[in-house]
Amino acid sequence: YQEALGVDRRVAGDVGSPVTWQYVSVGVGKVADVLRERGDLDAAVCGWEEALELRRRVDEMVGSPDSRSEVSYVLGELAGVLREGGDLDGALANYQESLAIYRRVAEAAGSPDTWHTASIRLDKVADVLREAGDLDAALSISQEALSSPRRAAESVAHLVSFHYAP
Numbered sequence: 001y002q003e004a005l006g007v008d009r010r011v012a013g014d015v016g017s018p019v020t021w022q023y024v025s026v027g028v029g030k031v032a033d034v035l036r037e038r039g040d041l042d043a044a045v046c047g048w049e050e051a052l053e054l055r056r057r058v059d060e061m062v063g064s065p066d067s068r069s070e071v072s073y074v075l076g077e078l079a080g081v082l083r084e085g086g087d088l089d090g091a092l093a094n095y096q097e098s099l100a101i102y103r104r105v106a107e108a109a110g111s112p113d114t115w116h117t118a119s120i121r122l123d124k125v126a127d128v129l130r131e132a133g134d135l136d137a138a139l140s141i142s143q144e145a146l147s148s149p150r151r152a153a154e155s156v157a158h159l160v161s162f163h164y165a166p
Helices: 002-015 020-037 041-062 065-084 087-109 112-131 133-164
Strands: none
Touching: 002 020, 020 041, 020 065, 041 065, 065 087, 065 112, 087 112, 112 133
């Protein structure tokens, strides 16, 4: 991964397009995953922080729902490593930012898939709140997560009625 990442970094430096920086971000994330698996959580956090910086750069260049979703995804990966390392405050902050971004994406898209993903992000926030001992907040977020599948079902019902209306 590191050799490929070096090539991607050189290309991104020369070309500077969103796609090339996206490739670098993916490579950095893969290296961070290996570091996490090896138990080097501090280095994994640094890797995911770099990947986040790169994804934010891409989002600034592109500004699309997909680029925002990728920022949200990387925030979730960073939060997971922080959580694994016992930094529940850092994990919660990153999961909440991930959720806030993805809520905006879901509101704009309104598709069942986006509401399902929003529900997963809500579950992650609730899990960290529960681990931190804030059971009332965890329960509230968990209840909100239950409404996301309903929103997804409503989206599907709307699409079906629209496409199959007489």
